[in-house]
Amino acid sequence: xxxxxxxxxxxxxxxxxxxxxxxxxxxxxxxxxxxxxxxxxxxxxxxxxxxxxxxxxxxxxxxxxxxxxxxxxxxxxxxxxxxxxxxxxxxxxxxxxxxxxxxxxxxxxxxxxxxxxxxxxxxxxxxxxxxxxxxxxxxxxxx
Amino acid sequence: xxxxxxxxxxxxxxxxxxxxxxxxxxxxxxxxxxxxxxxxxxxxxxxxxxxxxxxxxxxxxxxxxxxxxxxxxxxxxxxxxxxxxxxxxxxxxxxxxxxxxxxxxxxxxxxxxxxxxxxxxxxxxxxxxxxxxxxxxxxxxxx
Numbered sequence: 001x002x003x004x005x006x007x008x009x010x011x012x013x014x015x016x017x018x019x020x021x022x023x024x025x026x027x028x029x030x031x032x033x034x035x036x037x038x039x040x041x042x043x044x045x046x047x048x049x050x051x052x053x054x055x056x057x058x059x060x061x062x063x064x065x066x067x068x069x070x071x072x073x074x075x076x077x078x079x080x081x082x083x084x085x086x087x088x089x090x091x092x093x094x095x096x097x098x099x100x101x102x103x104x105x106x107x108x109x110x111x112x113x114x115x116x117x118x119x120x121x122x123x124x125x126x127x128x129x130x131x132x133x134x135x136x137x138x139x140x141x142x143x
Numbered sequence: 144x145x146x147x148x149x150x151x152x153x154x155x156x157x158x159x160x161x162x163x164x165x166x167x168x169x170x171x172x173x174x175x176x177x178x179x180x181x182x183x184x185x186x187x188x189x190x191x192x193x194x195x196x197x198x199x200x201x202x203x204x205x206x207x208x209x210x211x212x213x214x215x216x217x218x219x220x221x222x223x224x225x226x227x228x229x230x231x232x233x234x235x236x237x238x239x240x241x242x243x244x245x246x247x248x249x250x251x252x253x254x255x256x257x258x259x260x261x262x263x264x265x266x267x268x269x270x271x272x273x274x275x276x277x278x279x280x281x282x283x284x285x286x
C-alpha cells in the first residue's frame with residue numbers, strides 16, 4: 001500500500017472508531033509529544049491529553065456511546081516521512097442521545113512515519129467565529 | 144541557510160509584515176490552491192481569498208494601518224519539500240485604534256518548497272470555543 005493510501009486508511013479508521021465509540025482506536029495514533037489544538041479550550045491540550053483512553057471513553061459515554069462522524073474534501077500531501085491532511089468533518093449525536101448536537105468543523109492532521117507506522121504529531125480542529133461583535137463560534141456552517 | 148532556518152525566517156517576516164501593515168508581503172507566499180481555514184467564516188476561504196492584496200489592505204486600514212503580532216512556541220518539522228509549523232500567535236490593535244482588540248489563537252502552516260521557495264499550501268488559524276452551552280469563541284485565553 002502506498003503512503004497516501006495508508007494515510008487515507010488511518011483517517012477512515014478514525015471515522016469508524018468515532019461511529020463505534022472505540023476510545024482506544026482514537027487515542028492510539030498520537031505520539032506522546034503531539035501538539036493538539038482542539039475544539040475545546042485550552043489553546044493547547046496538555047501533554048498526553050489525547051492519549052487518555054479513560055477520558056475519551058467518558059466523552060463517548062456522555063454522547064450516548066458513540067457519535068456520527070463524516071470526512072469531506074480530504075487532501076493528503078506526503079513527502080518522505082511527513083504528511084499533511086486537511087478536511088472538513090462533521091460530528092453529531094442523534095436527538096435520542098443524552099446530548100444531541102451536530103457540527104461541521106475544519107481538521108488538520110500532521111503525521112510522521114515512525115518505525116514504519118504513520119502517527120499523529122499534530123492535530124488542529126476548529127470552527128471559525130462570527131466577527132459581528134458576538135464572538136459566537138460558527139457552529140452552524142455547512143460545507 | 145538550512146530549511147528550518149528559511150522557514151523560521153518566513154514566519155518572522157510575516158510577523159514583521161503584520162506589524163508594518165505590509166499587505167503584499169502577507170499575501171505573497173500563498174499558492175493559488177492553498178487550503179485556508181481562517182479565524183472568520185466561512186469554513187474554507189474562497190480560492191485566492193488569501194492572495195487578495197486589496198482586501199488585506201482594507202483589513203489593515205480598518206485596524207488603523209497595522210496590528211500587533213507575536214509568535215510563541217513555534218515548532219517546525221521538515222522532510223524533503225514539505226514542512227509543518229505549529230505555534231501560538233497573538234494579534235492586537237491598541238486602544239487608540241479604530242477597532243481595538245487583542246487575541247491569542249492557534250496557528251498551523253503547511254509549506255511546500257516549489258522552485259526552491261517555501262510557499263504556504265495550508266493555513267489553519269483558530270480559537271477553541273467554550274463548551275458550556277454558550278458556544279462563545281474562547282478569545283480570552285492566554286498561553
